[in-house]
Amino acid sequence: MKIIKINDSDCGIRIDKFISKLFPYWKKNFIFQTLRTKKIKVNKKKCLPSYHLNSNDLIYIYVNEKKFHEQKTTQKWKLAKNVIDIVYEDRNLLIVNKPAKLVVIDQKDQKNDTLINRVKLYLYKKKEWDETKLFTPCLLHRLDTNTKGLIMIAKNYQTARILSEKIKNHEIDKYYQCLVYGKFNIVNQEVKAFWFKPKNGNFVKIAKTKINANYLPIAMIYRVINYDKSKNISHLEIKLITGRTHQIRAHLNFLNHPIIGEQKYVKKEFKKNTKYKSQCLIATKIHFNFKNSPTFLDYLKTKIISLKKIIF
Numbered sequence: 001m002k003i004i005k006i007n008d009s010d011c012g013i014r015i016d017k018f019i020s021k022l023f024p025y026w027k028k029n030f031i032f033q034t035l036r037t038k039k040i041k042v043n044k045k046k047c048l049p050s051y052h053l054n055s056n057d058l059i060y061i062y063v064n065e066k067k068f069h070e071q072k073t074t075q076k077w078k079l080a081k082n083v084i085d086i087v088y089e090d091r092n093l094l095i096v097n098k099p100a101k102l103v104v105i106d107q108k109d110q111k112n113d114t115l116i117n118r119v120k121l122y123l124y125k126k127k128e129w130d131e132t133k134l135f136t137p138c139l140l141h142r143l144d145t146n147t148k149g150l151i152m153i154a155k156n157y158q159t160a161r162i163l164s165e166k167i168k169n170h171e172i173d174k175y176y177q178c179l180v181y182g183k184f185n186i187v188n189q190e191v192k193a194f195w196f197k198p199k200n201g202n203f204v205k206i207a208k209t210k211i212n213a214n215y216l217p218i219a220m221i222y223r224v225i226n227y228d229k230s231k232n233i234s235h236l237e238i239k240l241i242t243g244r245t246h247q248i249r250a251h252l253n254f255l256n257h258p259i260i261g262e263q264k265y266v267k268k269e270f271k272k273n274t275k276y277k278s279q280c281l282i283a284t285k286i287h288f289n290f291k292n293s294p295t296f297l298d299y300l301k302t303k304i305i306s307l308k309k310i311i312f
Contacts, residue, residue, distance in 0.1 A: 001060065001061065001062050002060075002061045002068060003058055003059070003060055003061075004022070004058070004059040004061070004132065005056065005057070005058055005059075006018075006053045006054065006055060006056060006057040006058075006059065007055060007056075007133070008055050008156060009129070009133055009135045009155060009156035009157065010053060010133050010134045010135050010156075010157065011052075011053055011054050011055040011057075011157070011158070012052055012053065012157050012158060012161075013052065013053055013134050013135065013157055014049065014050055014051065014052055014053075015035070015040070015042060015047055015048075015049060015050075015051045015052075015053060015059070016028075016031055016032065016035065016049035016050070017134060018053060018059075018134040019031050019040065019059075019061075021134040021136075022131075022132060022134065023067075023068075026067070031049075032049055034061070034062075034063060035047065035048070035049050038062075039061070039062045039063055040059065040060070040061050040062070041059070041060045041062075042057050042058070042059055042060075043057060043058055044058075044060060075131065076111075076112045076117060077112075077116075077117035077118075077120035077121050077124070078121060078124075079112035079113070079117075080112055080113045080114065080117035080118045080120070080121050081113050081118060082118070082121055082122075082125075083118065084096055084118045084119065084122050085097040085098075085099070086122075087150060087305060087307065088305045091155065092154070092155050092156060092158075092159040092296075092297065093152065093153070093154060093155060093159055093163070093297075093300070094119065094123075094137070094152070094153040094154075094155060095150055095151070095152050095153070095286065095305050096115070096119070096150070096151060096153065097148070097149060097150060097307060098115055098143055098147075098148055098149060098150075098151050098283075099148050100145075100146050100147065100148040100277070100278040101145060101146065101277075101278065102114070102115055102145065103115065103145050104116060104139060104142050104143060104145075104151065105139060105142070115139075115151070116137065116139060116153075119137045119153050120136070120137055123137060123155070128155065129155070135156055135157045135160075137153050137154065137155060138153065138154045138160040139151065139152075139153055140152040140153065140154055140160065140163050140164060140167060141167065141174070141243060143283055144246065144249070144279075144281075146278035146279055147278075147279065147281045147282070147283065148278075148281075148282050148283070149176070149281075149282040149283025149284055149307065150174075150283045150284065150285070150286055150305065150307065151283065152286065158296070159297065162295050162297055163297065166288075166290060167243075169291075170241070170289075171288075171289050171290050171291050172286065172287070172288055172289065173239060173240075173285075173286070173287040173289050174239075174240045174243065174283065174285075174286055175237060175238065175239050175240075175283075175284055175285035175286070175287070176237070176238040176240070176248060176281060176282060176283050176284060177225070177235070177236065177237050177238070177281075177282050177284045177310055178235075178236050178238065178248070178252070178259050178260075178279075178280055178281040178282070179233055179234070179235055179236075179259065179260040179261075179280035179312055180233065180234050180236060180252055180257040180258065180259050180260060181232065181233065181234075181257055181258055181260065181270050182232060182234060182256060182257045183227050183229075183232065183234060184222075184224050184227075184234055184257070187223065187224040188221075188222070188223045188224070189221070189222060190219060190220070190221045190241070191219070191220060191221075191222065191251065191255065192217065192218065192219045193206050193207065193208060193217075193218055193219075193251055193254060194206070194207045194208070194209065194210045194211065194215035194216065194217055194218065195215065195216050195217075195218045195244050195247060195250070195251075196211070196214050196215045196216070197244070197245055197246075203246075203264065204244070204245055204246045204247075204250045205250075206218075206250050206251055206253075206254040216242075216244065217242065218241075218242045218244055218247050218251060219241035219242050220238050220239060220240050220241055220242070220247070220248065220251065221238070221239040221241065222236050222237070222238050222239075223236065223237045223238075223239075224236060225237055233260060234257065237284075246264075246265065248281060249262060249264070249265045249279060249281065250265045252265075253265040253266060253267060258270050259279045259280055259281055260276060260279070260280040260312075261275070261276030261277070261278055261279045261280045261312075262279045263279075276312070280312040282307070282310060282312065284306060284307045284310060285304060285305065285306040285307070286304070286305045286306075287303075287304045288300040288301055288302065288303045288304075289302070290302075
């Protein structure tokens, strides 16, 4: 028999999903059967697979001891580098400064050293997370591999749900800084366009008008911080209105102001700058601009998290 106590990070999750995450080598039919036959109980009472767990619930599992020791999946996160730059942290949220060249997450699960694996290792060493918990630290947004800067990670399910909704409703503002080719005639402006990403491609297209239904609207606000006439380089601050794959990089190139160091989205008339190993684009600031729907995360309202040093 095994007894598991539910903590705050796992509350709100269905019992069947919790068991499936806890024992990924157990088949779904076996999980449903053990629930139906009362070999899995919550607080010593029978429960349905759809039961949502509460904090401090006790799960009782009455199965053969051998079932607990079946082959487990490889813990790749334990092989990640123990290096992480924490900019902000509380019991619900982690904000880190991602370096360039570090993949945030590997969809094919072939890399050990990713940002999310470094976060798992960090929280594991702090004894805040391990694989017995259903909820896995969750990226609330992403950065391109060669883009560095601030990225948010939720420590529990409720935080992930609420902040994801806030991002969707434009109640969390994300700011970037970058170096681009050329001088802007207008120093502060909202720019809009349409974005398209082929299903099997890693190169997005930008258009002034909606060419077809696959082209989605994008928008951002740029502000010129400085212009270096001798180098013909502008230093910008970007506020994202929408956040789509490669949006800033592709949109600036479309505006004839490709990012310095950019190797993918740069028109032929601009010489690729080989001085920089990655594009001069940094996620520099996050503003929690909550407007409505009070939650337990309201302590974040109006908070601004910024990088102290901006180094391209």
